[in-house]
Amino acid sequence: MEPVVHLADVVAVLGGFPVLAGADLTVQRGEILLLRGPNGAGKTSLLRLCAGLLPVERGSATVLGCDLAVDRTVVRSRVGLLGHANGLYADLTVADNVAFWGATVGATKDEVAGSLARMGLDGRLADVHVGRLSAGQRRRTALACLVARRAELWLLDEPHAGLDAAGRDELDATLREAAASGATVMVASHELERAGALATRVVEVVGGQVRQAGTP
Amino acid sequence: MSTWRIARLIAAKDLRIEWRSRVVTNQVLPFAALVMVLFAFALDNDNVLTRVAPGLVWLATMFSMLVLVQRAFAVETADGALDALQVAGVRPGGIFLGKSLALAAQLAVLETVLLIAAVVLYQAELQASGAVLLVTTFAAATTGLAFVGTLYGGLAAGAKGRETLLPLLMLPVVAPVLIGATRATEAAFGTNGASSSEGWPWIGLLILFAVLFGAGGTLAFGSLIDE
Numbered sequence: 001m002e003p004v005v006h007l008a009d010v011v012a013v014l015g016g017f018p019v020l021a022g023a024d025l026t027v028q029r030g031e032i033l034l035l036r037g038p039n040g041a042g043k044t045s046l047l048r049l050c051a052g053l054l055p056v057e058r059g060s061a062t063v064l065g066c067d068l069a070v071d072r073t074v075v076r077s078r079v080g081l082l083g084h085a086n087g088l089y090a091d092l093t094v095a096d097n098v099a100f101w102g103a104t105v106g107a108t109k110d111e112v113a114g115s116l117a118r119m120g121l122d123g124r125l126a127d128v129h130v131g132r133l134s135a136g137q138r139r140r141t142a143l144a145c146l147v148a149r150r151a152e153l154w155l156l157d158e159p160h161a162g163l164d165a166a167g168r169d170e171l172d173a174t175l176r177e178a179a180a181s182g183a184t185v186m187v188a189s190h191e192l193e194r195a196g197a198l199a200t201r202v203v204e205v206v207g208g209q210v211r212q213a214g215t216p
Numbered sequence: 217m218s219t220w221r222i223a224r225l226i227a228a229k230d231l232r233i234e235w236r237s238r239v240v241t242n243q244v245l246p247f248a249a250l251v252m253v254l255f256a257f258a259l260d261n262d263n264v265l266t267r268v269a270p271g272l273v274w275l276a277t278m279f280s281m282l283v284l285v286q287r288a289f290a291v292e293t294a295d296g297a298l299d300a301l302q303v304a305g306v307r308p309g310g311i312f313l314g315k316s317l318a319l320a321a322q323l324a325v326l327e328t329v330l331l332i333a334a335v336v337l338y339q340a341e342l343q344a345s346g347a348v349l350l351v352t353t354f355a356a357a358t359t360g361l362a363f364v365g366t367l368y369g370g371l372a373a374g375a376k377g378r379e380t381l382l383p384l385l386m387l388p389v390v391a392p393v394l395i396g397a398t399r400a401t402e403a404a405f406g407t408n409g410a411s412s413s414e415g416w417p418w419i420g421l422l423i424l425f426a427v428l429f430g431a432g433g434t435l436a437f438g439s440l441i442d443e
Contacts, residue, residue: 051303052303053299053302053303073305074305075305076302076303076304076305077304077305078305079303080303080304081300081303083296083299084296085295085296085299085300086295086296087295087296087297087299087300087301088295088297089229089233089291089295089297090291090294090295091233091236091237091291092229092232092233092236096229096232100225100229101300101304103225104217104222104225104301104304104306105217105304106217129236138295149304
């Protein structure tokens with residue numbers, strides 16, 4: 001079976017500084033992969049490269065069967081990235097935001113409603129402006145947008161940050177459900193206990209390179 | 217999704233944000249009205265004001281447009297939504313056209329208010345014979361300004377010091393619209409005895425400007441926001 005992500009000796013540069021220095025990584029469909037490593041090791045850069053946001057300077061990178069050197073735009077439409085920012089509009093309600101991001105991939109009203117319910121946002125919160133939400137509630141809204149977008153590859157950078165216990169449980173359940181239904185999940189996290197319990201495999205990112213670490 | 221469907225989605229989203237936040241009605245329109253009043257204080261001569269009213273309307277439009285453009289891209293960059301749109305694979309041409317459409321709608325409201333202000337404050341006289349020319353001028357100039365505003369707003373969105381960079385980049389580029397729209401509006405008003413027929417050649421310039429920036433922006437917007 002063709003891997004969802006295949007990187008071979010990938011080098012990526014940001015602002016003249018090499019953020020990935022010969023990274024090798026293979027991720028199979030349905031995996032939940034935890035990327036761990038110190039700050040500045042290249043975890044976020046690895047996720048952004050897989051999302052088609054960071055160009056490949058050298059080496060070979062294939063995501064969802066597309067060569068990143070050629071098909072970055074095609075890859076982008078099939079992955080979902082949740083970085084440090086949430087990508088939300090503060091003057092719109094929670095429901096408006098999820099409906100907007102769902103609409104970018106043609107999601108139906110039922111699918112949008114399902115995404116809101118999945119993240120526990122289908123009650124009173126749905127009509128609240130995002131600007132009035134707590135950091136954790138905004139994170140949940142961003143995750144609901146990702147669910148509505150039906151991404152094949154989920155790229156999450158510190159997804160548990162700012163979430164309360166209930167939000168973390170909902171997130172973990174959502175990620176397990178997504179992986180069970182054929183999506184692939186890559187999580188960069190410093191919360192090793194929490195994310196380690198969720199992951200099916202762990203790799204270590206150090207100095208822009210990926211070291212295999214095995215099962216959690 | 218097709219470029220046009222994306223454009224409609226983005227435009228609807230931008231206009232909904234404006235409807236909820238009321239920045240145009242609560243901040244931009246009062247600012248534009250204030251500029252018109254200050255022009256009146258500065259010139260303080262009814263004859264001069266009547267004569268220069270078309271130019272002042274378009275100057276006030278351009279100053280106010282800077283606020284609209286800043287706002288249109290602030291909502292995209294505040295929480296990384298522009299990045300998220302790129303990751304979502306949303307066609308950049310659709311983003312450009314959608315944001316231009318929403319900006320044009322807001323500019324149309326702004327220009328209508330400024331035109332009324334010119335009639336009330338400067339005693340500018342609208343002539344029935346110039347009505348078609350006036351409407352065509354506003355439509356062509358608004359389209360061109362919306363395309364330029366969106367293009368340069370996108371260019372400045374990721375830059376440091378974007379608040380000061382945007383006017384420096386944009387105002388020289390919109391000079392042809394200022395000149396063309398002012399001359400055509402003077403002809404529509406009959407300022408200094410100008411006839412409507414004198415305004416139509418300027419419409420050609422405005423349309424050419426809008427077509428060039430519309431096509432250029434649709435093609436180049438992806439590369440601009442990628443940087």
